[in-house]
Amino acid sequence: MALLQIAEPGQSAMPHKHRLAVGIDLGTTNSLVATVRNGIAVCLTDEQGRALLPSLVHYRDNDIELGFDAMNARVSDPRNTIVSVKRFMGRGLADVAHIEAMPYIFEETPGMLRLRTAQGSKSPVEISAEILRVLRKRAEASLGGELTGAVVTVPAYFDDAQRQATRDAARLAGLHVLRLLNEPTAAAVAYGLDNTSEGVYAVFDLGGGTFDLSILKLTRGVFEVLATNGDTALGGDDFDHRLYCWALDHARIAPPSAEDARRLQMAARAVKELLTVSEEAPFRLRLDSGEEVDLTVTRTDFFEMTRPLVQKTLVPVKRALRDAGLSPRDVKGVVMVGGATRMPHIQRTVAEYFGQEPLTNLDPDKVVALGAAMQANALAGNRREDDQWLLLDVIPLSLGLETMGGLSEKIIPRNATLPVARAQEFTTFKDGQTAMSFHIVQGERELVSDCRSLARFELRGIPPMAAGAARIRVTFQVDADGLLSVSALETSTGVEASIHVKPSYGLTDDEIAAMLRSGLENADGDQAARALREQRVEAERILEACTQALAADGDLLDEAERTAIDALIARLRKLTAGHDAATLSEGVNTLSRATEDFAARRMNRTLRSALTGHNIDEL
């Protein structure tokens, strides 16, 4: 039978009408599910009272092991035990770093890579869905009913492809996704920052294997991501590893076997955790080799050996602040996320850098899931009328269209709040052009080749018109989950084409961070490149026009005139291959001036032929 929860005044649900909603933190290392119960966000636990579910899936011949049950299989059956599948979401083979060091058999398929397992070929979406399915079942068992919906969190730098993949995984797991929410935003929500005054906040997320730093700006209930930065190879595991190396050094033991190494690593982790609450910890272990490790680690020792790692976290912090054009003093609050932020020297370093104590009173492992649960609760309609808050998300990277010359025309700028729709008119480039192809790109750079290609589609059936006469209205629409659809409409005839962007593959985390950075650093170089492209397009346009004119009315020119023009055309053709915008521009102008007289004669001929046989009074 159903057990009741205390509702907010006036908010008791009708029987059988409970709107059960959960927040899910689908993490690289661990995943969690949380809900709002009796007015408080709580993480839901398994039968053993554990909130964390290791993001591990072990495919066996006939069944699947998951979470803690799959821990041992990492060593015994690495090929079929998928660790950190989040790194593969929405990615092609070329996108994943250090792929050669991974124990998996990868398959390249259009769009997203796949992994060959004991149960056949699996996509990252299917593997993530297994994790989500366990969390969904846990939530349904805990809440005593079917879920109305879920909010699933994603890193702020996830692009369209990665978000789409996450959403697909949730759908595959039988979840109705109310919203995808940025992880740092969820953490800020858990701390109730969305209800506080406006300002800039930093979210410092040091997980098991990755570090992410996000700078958020809250304005009128909207969290904008001003900058993200991070280190995909820095996390709590590195601190364990330093301790492990230190122990090997000090215990003077022979190089350990694989099994002993694993036990030493686990002991190192336990020592690290103990040192967050006590001043010293014993590192004691009897190895299978018969050797004994009997050491004592003090906090000072530990801080000393891991100081370089702590300093390393400040690099992305500084970069993100620089990208956002801010100084540490501009930051109003710092939210700590990830188990590794429990370490006292991390907290102290952050406090010193920002000149204030970071927010640490919520469990850093759970804070993202808790914030997602609060958002889910609100979206499912379980809040009082007067207590409604609307949390808006933003576009992580600008969305644009390729225009002539390989330039990216940004239609929706970065940080536009969702949902959003923007339209822009484009026209044809050539006379009688009946089709137009659209190339949708994402990124901050001016040149398409520096942005990420998301999708392509074509608009056909444009009636033949002079170049520039057709009016093609292109509309970009992004829904509340950050998913894009694009449509193109030729306004005079109503011919239309559209596409839901199911991007072929996404960006790597580093790429996004790098793209954001280079967009700022290369602003000057980009402008020069833009100028060159623009001149090239102009040159091609005039060459095309001249060629056509000569073909049609070449007889209007005498031989000398014709030779002169042909020479200028040849010269401009050569210049278009060059890299100097200024000389190209000069070539365009010269040809343009030299053909002015020819153009005038052509005009007269057209006029004459139009007038032939007409009385001047008729006009």
Added chain:
Amino acid sequence: MSITLTERAARHVGNFIDKRGKGFGIRLGVKTSGCSGMAYKLEFVDQALDDDLVFDSHGVKVVIDRKSLAYLNGTELDYVREGLNEGFKFNNPNAKNQCGCGESFNV
């Protein structure tokens, strides 16, 4: 005339009110609907109304309106754990039968 909480239920209610940061107590009540006629209501209370009766049970203020009391008199509210699920359960001596889900009942 009384409504009581088990000690365990009172402890949990106290906890929830603390974490919520505000609240006078909890409201028990009934409303019509559901597959078996009436449904239980369980909410936080910020302010008791004129029509309300207030009981004290293990230090928790239990608020109920007079109409609901007729259906709930003698009820004991318990907090139970069933597998992964946990929550409040009405032990209502007036209920003649209830639907399988326990959310609605008949007197």
